[in-house]
Amino acid sequence: MSIDRTTALVRALRREFDGRVVAPGDSGYDEARAVVYGGTADRRPTAILRPANAEQVARVIAVARETGLPLAVRGGGHSNAGHGVCDGLVLDLSAMKGIDIDVEGRTAWAETGLTCGEYLAAVGAHGLVTGFGDTASVGIGGITLGGGVGYLVRKHGLTVDDLLAAEIVTADGAILHTDADHHPDLFWAIRGGGGNFGVATRLRFRLHELDRVYGGLLILPATPEAIVSFVTEAQAAPEELSTIANIMPAPPMPFVPEEHHGRPVIMAMMCHAGPAEEGPRVMDRFRAIAPPLADLLGEMPYAGMYPPEDELHPISDFTNMFIDRVDHDTATTIVHYLNTSTATLPAAQLRVLGGAMARIPADATAFPHRQSRIMVNLAAIYEDPAESPLHRAWVAEFAAAVRQDDQGAYVNFLADEGDERVRVAYPGGAYERLAAIKAVYDPGNVFRVNQNIPPATS
Structure with a gap:
């Protein structure tokens, strides 16, 4: 679209949407076009529109059709692929909070x-x-x-x-x-x-x-034996417990002993949503795996599971997959790759699934991975965009080394990885x-x- 036509379009949109338009040169434009975990995405929308209701959303869609401009839809701005922004129109829903x-x-x-x-x-x-x-x-x-x-x-x-x-x-x-x-x-x-x-x-x-839960952060040393034991306990635990195990070099947190800074640890977010008296007993199984480096588990409001977030969002290369098991060989491979990465922060995240999720038939919704047992996210977080090819190759090699029979992927955690990766997110005829x-x-x-x-x- 020519500069003159673009300028005319933005003027028309400002009139129609009564100030709910952000365009190049406006204060806040760079903030409005930023995406969280979007890698090196640096897209410059023609206009970012903030509709107030469904009727205005329909009008934004109509403008995209009429002009032929790409249309991105933005909610919270989180996207590993940077899909919350494009070089076209951005439909920003942030004004609709009823x-x-x-x-x-x-x-x-x-x-x-x-x-x-x-x-x-x-x-x-x-x-x-x-x-x-x-x-x-x-x-x-x-x-x-x-x-x-x-x-x-x-x-x-x-x-x-x-x-x-x-x-x-x-x-x-x-x-x-x-x-x-x-x-x-x-x-x-x-x-x-x-x-x-x-x-x-x-x-x-x-x-x-659900008013309160027993949970929080538990940090254990990440030996292969500890990783296997953690996953085994998470699979055997009552369904009231869901866990997210981030295996990564320990950041210099004040509550982690200094001699463990930079060494692989299991930083586990634990949430027990069952009877209050059962929470400590369930967590004791994990505490027994190895002497905890930090134990911040306790009773809290459910909202306490969502701590304040870092406003800095560095560059990352990322992939997602499912695996069937974490045996000693898999755990050893995970520790090996974390130790060989040159990224600022390499990480492998393990989420044990099952329970209520697995009791829904695979074809009941467009999420077909009901029987997948463990979800894995692999990431390399770094600061210099010039290093992207190096870290992308590391992530790909890491994924190949731990891949098993389950070839699926979770669409919400895909980066910009191509059509074939979208297809594997929808197996069994779902695509x-x-x-x-x-x-x-x-x-x-x-x-x-x-x-x-x-x-x-x-």
Whole structure:
């Protein structure tokens, strides 16, 4: 688009959206186009628009269709692939933060400009919760549409397992209510298929009673034996316990003994959402693996599982996969690769799955990995963009070394890795089913700035 046409478009958008437009040269433009964990993504949108309601969302979509400009949808701004921004139009939902809580009915309608932390604070005031991920600043829309794996995954399942209905604005500007009885094909697709089918403007969630949990941070030395034991205990633990084990060099934290700084540790986030008296007994199994380097476990409000976040977001190369087991050879390989990395912070994250998540049939939603046992995230975090090829190669080699029979991947944790990686996120016919639904609701692939599933052709 020429400079003159771009200038005219921005002027027209400013008039139409009453100041809800950020463009190049505006104060706050760089902040508004930043993405979290987006690697080296440095995209310069023509305009960033902040609609106030679903009707304005439909208008933004129409502008994208009329101009042919790419359209990115931004909730909380988290994206390993940098999909929250593009060199076109950015539909920023951050102004849409309404929430309507039915305390007696145990449901909530929430607009998708809310972050997980904002939603949890609102429902937590009533002793209620919906399971999201492990980071408060993530937008509720993006994590939900991709599945949602977090601190309650074994107790209550994925976020999509608590999704009861949604308001979706489709590529033709229609504002649809979708649930099990209305547009059931679309409702199936948005529960794991990502942002391929429209813009989710409101989501209706089931709420669970949960006031306090027993959990927090436990740090253990990361020997191969300790890693195997940790995973074994996590698999054998009651479903009330979900864990996220980050295996990484110990940062110079004041509560970690100095002689362990820079040495591999298991930094485990633990969340026991069962009876209060059972939490300490469950955690004692993990404390017995090795003398803890730090033990910050205790009873807390559920919101305490989401500590304040670092505002710095360095560059990272990242990949995601599932594995079936962590035996001594796998654990030894993990420690070896962490010790050979030259990144500022190399890490391997292990999430033991199962429980409520695994009891849902694989074809009930567009998240087909119900029987996957362990999710793995591998990352190299560094500061110099010139080092990217080196660290990307390390991540790829690491992934190849630990890969097992489960060839799947979780779409929410994919980076910009190509079409084949998107396909492995939807095995067992899920990809083909999603492509057919895409052809119905977005035949022109307007929503393509994502982990894209192109519409099926006849």
